[in-house]
Amino acid sequence: MSSQKPNSDRRHTIAVLVDNEPGVLARVIGLFAGRGYNIESLTVSEIDSVKRYSRITIVTSGTDMVIEQIKALLDRLVPVHMVEDLTVQGPCLERELALVKVVNAGESRIEALRIADMFRARAIDSTLNSFVFELTGSPKKLNAFIELMSGLGKTEITRGGVVAIARGSGIGLQNNKT
Amino acid sequence: MTGESNIVRKPSEHLSGAGVIVKALQDQGVEVIFGYPGGAVLPLYDELFKTNNLRHILVRHEQAAVHAAEGYARSTGKIGVVLVTSGPGATNAVTGLTDALMDSIPIVCLTGQVPTHLIGTDAFQEADTTGITRACTKHNYLVKQSDELSDVMHEAFYVAANGRPGPVVVDLPKDILFADAPYFAPKDVRPCAYQPKKDGDTTKIEQAAELLAKAQRPIIYGGGGLINSGPEACKLLQEFAEITGFPVTLTLMGLGAFPASNPNFLGMLGMHGTYEANLAMHNCDVMLNIGARFDDRVTGRIDAFSPHATKIHIDIDKSSINKNVLADIPILGDAGRVLAIMIDYWKKKKLSPRADSLKLWWSEINSWRVKECLKFEQDGKIIKPQFAIKRLFEKTQNRDVFISTEVGQHQMWAAQYFGFDKPNRWMTSGGLGTMGYGLPAAMGTQVAHPDALVIDIAGDASILMNMQEFSTIIQYRLPVKVFIINNQWMGMVRQWQELNHGSRYSQSYTESLPDFIQLAQSFGGTGMVAETVDDLDEVIDRMISSETFFIADIRVQKEESCFPMIPSGAAHNEMILSAKDTENSKTSAEGMALV
Ligand SMILES: Cc1ncc(C[n+]2csc(CCOP(=O)(O)OP(=O)(O)O)c2C)c(N)n1
Ligand SMILES: [Mg+2]
Numbered sequence: 001m002s003s004q005k006p007n008s009d010r011r012h013t014i015a016v017l018v019d020n021e022p023g024v025l026a027r028v029i030g031l032f033a034g035r036g037y038n039i040e041s042l043t044v045s046e047i048d049s050v051k052r053y054s055r056i057t058i059v060t061s062g063t064d065m066v067i068e069q070i071k072a073l074l075d076r077l078v079p080v081h082m083v084e085d086l087t088v089q090g091p092c093l094e095r096e097l098a099l100v101k102v103v104n105a106g107e108s109r110i111e112a113l114r115i116a117d118m119f120r121a122r123a124i125d126s127t128l129n130s131f132v133f134e135l136t137g138s139p140k141k142l143n144a145f146i147e148l149m150s151g152l153g154k155t156e157i158t159r160g161g162v163v164a165i166a167r168g169s170g171i172g173l174q175n176n177k178t
Numbered sequence: 179m180t181g182e183s184n185i186v187r188k189p190s191e192h193l194s195g196a197g198v199i200v201k202a203l204q205d206q207g208v209e210v211i212f213g214y215p216g217g218a219v220l221p222l223y224d225e226l227f228k229t230n231n232l233r234h235i236l237v238r239h240e241q242a243a244v245h246a247a248e249g250y251a252r253s254t255g256k257i258g259v260v261l262v263t264s265g266p267g268a269t270n271a272v273t274g275l276t277d278a279l280m281d282s283i284p285i286v287c288l289t290g291q292v293p294t295h296l297i298g299t300d301a302f303q304e305a306d307t308t309g310i311t312r313a314c315t316k317h318n319y320l321v322k323q324s325d326e327l328s329d330v331m332h333e334a335f336y337v338a339a340n341g342r343p344g345p346v347v348v349d350l351p352k353d354i355l356f357a358d359a360p361y362f363a364p365k366d367v368r369p370c371a372y373q374p375k376k377d378g379d380t381t382k383i384e385q386a387a388e389l390l391a392k393a394q395r396p397i398i399y400g401g402g403g404l405i406n407s408g409p410e411a412c413k414l415l416q417e418f419a420e421i422t423g424f425p426v427t428l429t430l431m432g433l434g435a436f437p438a439s440n441p442n443f444l445g446m447l448g449m450h451g452t453y454e455a456n457l458a459m460h461n462c463d464v465m466l467n468i469g470a471r472f473d474d475r476v477t478g479r480i481d482a483f484s485p486h487a488t489k490i491h492i493d494i495d496k497s498s499i500n501k502n503v504l505a506d507i508p509i510l511g512d513a514g515r516v517l518a519i520m521i522d523y524w525k526k527k528k529l530s531p532r533a534d535s536l537k538l539w540w541s542e543i544n545s546w547r548v549k550e551c552l553k554f555e556q557d558g559k560i561i562k563p564q565f566a567i568k569r570l571f572e573k574t575q576n577r578d579v580f581i582s583t584e585v586g587q588h589q590m591w592a593a594q595y596f597g598f599d600k601p602n603r604w605m606t607s608g609g610l611g612t613m614g615y616g617l618p619a620a621m622g623t624q625v626a627h628p629d630a631l632v633i634d635i636a637g638d639a640s641i642l643m644n645m646q647e648f649s650t651i652i653q654y655r656l657p658v659k660v661f662i663i664n665n666q667w668m669g670m671v672r673q674w675q676e677l678n679h680g681s682r683y684s685q686s687y688t689e690s691l692p693d694f695i696q697l698a699q700s701f702g703g704t705g706m707v708a709e710t711v712d713d714l715d716e717v718i719d720r721m722i723s724s725e726t727f728f729i730a731d732i733r734v735q736k737e738e739s740c741f742p743m744i745p746s747g748a749a750h751n752e753m754i755l756s757a758k759d760t761e762n763s764k765t766s767a768e769g770m771a772l773v
Binding site: 019 | 308309312313316317320322337341342370371372374495496497499500501504
């Protein structure tokens with residue numbers, strides 16, 4: 001338990017190594033839904049096609065007690081090999097992909113390109129009155145970009161969800177716990 | 179499936195899917211299956227037809243199959259096995275599965291399913307069984323390939339019994355039952371990611387022992403985890419209580435884990451627990467929780483729960499620790515193994531309790547005992563329900579007796595007035611509180627212990643919920659006894675309406691109850707009514723000596739309420755001891771919203 005007040009909510013990024021089998025995502029989501037815990041972001045993809053492991057990254061928030069519950073509940077799921085709380089374990093990197101469509105004209109169009117350049121977003125589609133930008137970065141950076149774009153015209157946004165990994169040379173979730 | 183399947187393994191033989199299932203059941207040591215057939219599982223029933231050493235008990239409703247398997251499991255420590263068909267067979271089993279999940283009972287439930295190519299087409303008797311049961315099983319499987327069938331079967335048994343036990347569903351499409359399938363023996367099974375920790379952290383256990391040795395007002399609070407861990411764990415608890423002289427209280431699910439007749443036993447704790455147990459919990463300075471989960475029925479108002487105690491919590495399930503109550507010393511492990519290490523350390527270090535403060539603590543506890551919170555007056559001719567159970571207890575002590583219950587006041591009175599000195603003798607629906615549990619559970623218990631005296635202490639309303647099983651009981655000549663505490667009311671509902679809803683008895687009175695004796699007779703059993711207290715002993719004697727299914731219809735005081743009681747939302751030191759106390763107790767607004 002950390003030293004913060006037990007009742008204050010805190011954001012946690014949790015990585016889970018699971019068997020890539022039907023229903024495993026439903027189990028994870030059901031665990032959150034059934035107990036009223038919130039999922040802020042969730043990503044999943046197979047990371048080992050031989051062993052058929054998938055890695056799930058979940059961003060959630062809760063009190064220390066709730067987070068501890070979530071981790072314990074995840075850990076007791078049968079297809080779950082490992083659970084890591086990246087927020088607690090030390091510095092970690094979080095990245096997210098966003099595709100942002102902005103529809104506008106004139107000055108706003110130039111401004112959009114200028115901002116995109118600052119954020120190192122790439123225009124991957126354009127018409128005479130629209131762009132689609134591709135941007136990766138921390139969720140915060142994405143938020144800032146999206147906020148600016150929405151001031152420059154009609155926007156449509158899709159985000160991929162957070163993927164995260166610990167900094168440094170330590171290898172985490174790769175090992176089977178058996 | 180894990181990727182380990184690429185390791186080359188040799189199947190011991192090739193069979194049909196149904197053949198693999200039966201073989202796996204045999205290799206897992208299964209003796210009895212509780213089930214009900216239907217189209218989707220016919221190939222499996224055909225295989226059973228050809229098998230001699232697997233007994234099948236044909237229930238009359240799938241819910242009862244699961245409760246029967248629970249009774250079987252709870253009374254033996256083995257895994258209960260259920261077999262039902264697809265669709266309605268599976269959905270009927272859901273209440274039983276939820277019950278087993280809440281009470282941590284190891285069950286393997288095989289469900290039929292439509293053939294794989296029809297899944298998702300709303301085929302006849304198709305239900306999304308793995309979807310429906312995901313939230314009410316410990317784990318479930320849909321077998322879509324016959325080559326994984328034997329691995330899944332063995333893993334289902336492993337998962338059901340290891341760690342915190344629970345129900346596991348294996349959903350079996352019909353084509354898989356016909357398909358050719360390799361069989362792998364249990365020793366060749368694929369590895370499983372689920373590897374619960376059993377031993378407990380030694381440093382923490384030693385820390386706990388040191389803390390207990392220094393305690394001034396210690397208490398041991400034991401739960402169903404002790405029963406699940408096994409008789410050895412219960413023996414170790416007794417040993418620990420004896421070498422320390424500490425008082426012990428048990429949860430509803432833990433009854434029997436410590437002898438009720440032991441002078442250190444304070445009785446059950448919680449909502450209808452004893453005054454002394456609850457006050458000892460409230461005032462203790464060190465609490466040793468072994469295999470209990472700080473359920474709301476036990477803690478009462480959580481922010482007022484045991485305010486002065488340093489809490490040690492031993493549990494096999496990490497998610498039970500720090501869920502409702504923060505543990506100062508959490509110990510993740512099996513109750514028996516942790517107790518063994520703790521006792522070893524206690525002896526090796528020659529630890530001893532603080533005799534002076536322990537003596538003071540016991541005199542305080544004894545001052546609470548003087549209240550005699552379970553005292554009642556049997557005056558007049560009308561039978562008091564408490565008296566009926568007390569007499570039943572006294573008159574059955576020379577027999578190996580197993581008790582199951584339904585849910586309601588009678589259940590609480592049974593917990594209060596029937597003492598259990600051994601584990602695995604008490605079958606009750608604690609977590610889910612399922613009316614209709616007791617009769618099938620008694621049935622499953624009797625199947626496991628054909629010569630024992632098995633009694634379902636029932637309520638008049640609950641018994642109607644699974645009474646179709648009278649037919650099963652007769653078919654297999656199971657001498658189950660049903661002891662109905664007949665108050666014509668859904669007594670527990672009536673009590674709450676009296677307490678919290680201004681005595682407005684909305685829908686809690688049962689008009690037109692059947693004549694239970696004629697009912698028993700119509701199925702092929704017998705029975706007797708006890709109208710007054712003068713009849714009681716004779717009815718009990720006749721019931722005990724009867725060699726067949728017997729219903730004892732005990733007409734009791736109708737409006738009797740169950741005390742002591744911690745009203746919902748109240749703290750342990752705010753107990754109501756008798757009906758007289760209820761006038762000055764008002765359930766708080768928050769308490770009204772609790773169940
Ligand atoms: C399946 C189910 N439905 C409803 C309830 C709610 N409930 C709890 S106790 C009770 C009354 C039980 O009456 P009875 O079996 O006569 O027992 P008594 O309390 O009178 O001893 C009811 C309806 C329940 N526990 N289970
Ligand atoms: Mg009743």
